[in-house]
Amino acid sequence: MKISIIGYGKMGRKIENLALQRGHEIYFVADGSDWKSDDISGSDAAIEFSQPSSAVGNIHKCFDVKVPVVVGTTGWYDQLDDVVNQCQTKEGALLASTNFSLGVNIFFEINKKLASLMSGKSDYKVSIEEIHHTQKLDKPSGTAITIAEQIISNHNCYEKWNLSDSRNTSNSIRIDALREENIPGTHSVNYQNYIDEISISHKAKSREGVAEADVAALNDAIKKAEASGMSKSAAALVAAEKLL
CATH class of the missing domain: 3.30.360.10 (Dihydrodipicolinate Reductase; domain 2)
Structure with missing residues (x-):
């Protein structure tokens, strides 16, 4: 699976290492907010682990190109209702949790x-x-x-x-x-x-557990949906929508 990583701090690097260990391809890495939706358009999915102040903007960029996004960043949930509405309007895919562990x-x-x-x-x-x-x-x-x-x-x-x-x-x-x-x-x-x-x-004994949980959450959701014969991208879309 081609994964884009949004947020390249300590957690982003740990997610990158774990994704590679599990056989995924890193399609694009966004470090900061100076990136465009088209940069991730070829991804099967994205994992967002940035800062509360930039999370919502990053999520919207994923919606713009219909790239399913798993969000590990917290601190933005006061805007959750609007994000979910935008997800549905733009036919995006969002898998967000305060903790996937x-x-x-x-x-x-x-x-x-x-x-x-x-x-x-x-x-x-x-x-x-x-x-x-x-x-x-x-x-x-x-x-x-x-x-x-x-x-x-x-x-x-x-x-x-x-x-x-x-x-x-x-x-x-x-x-x-x-x-x-x-x-x-x-x-x-x-x-x-x-x-x-x-x-x-x-x-939690280490941050590795948090990174592993994020990658596993995306992987498991796609595996469950792919069982119905969907492509990876379509499977990610359906699996994430069921968790809204």
Whole structure:
């Protein structure tokens, strides 16, 4: 498969290495925003891992030439509705997640189950902590926001989330977002009252896991759709559209 990589920082380079190891061809690499849609028009798919400020523009460029795009960048989800509308209007293909990691998605399921079990137990106060490397610009992480939204959906005591430096109320979930050197990503959920404390956590051991999850997500989606006899490009389009 011909893959274009959009964003050539540490993660982009790791994605490049993993894609080559898995037998893919790197069609184009975009380092920065000074590139055109035509640069990637011959790609089977693109992986976008840039910065929150440039992600949406990069996604639109993929839509313009109907190149399916997997997005690992977070911090732009306040524009998600508009991006999805543009995807449908331009007949594009978008596969976006706050975290493609298998371990994190198992953690998500545990988080939802725990929130459901704790629902109604208002004496237990919940909080979320996320720790990432200092190069991560968005706060809180997209994964932490997903965790908070899952708790809100499965727990009857909470309606919103706030960063720890914001005003917190009884119906809000406090998120502590910390930035430290060389931390790939750690997320924890904590429930406590005056008697005891219940915690769950996920700790990424390296950024390679994040890069591997992005490449695997694209690969798996295309394999599933190709089973119906589609071309790689058409298969990527259909597989991604099903995940909107």
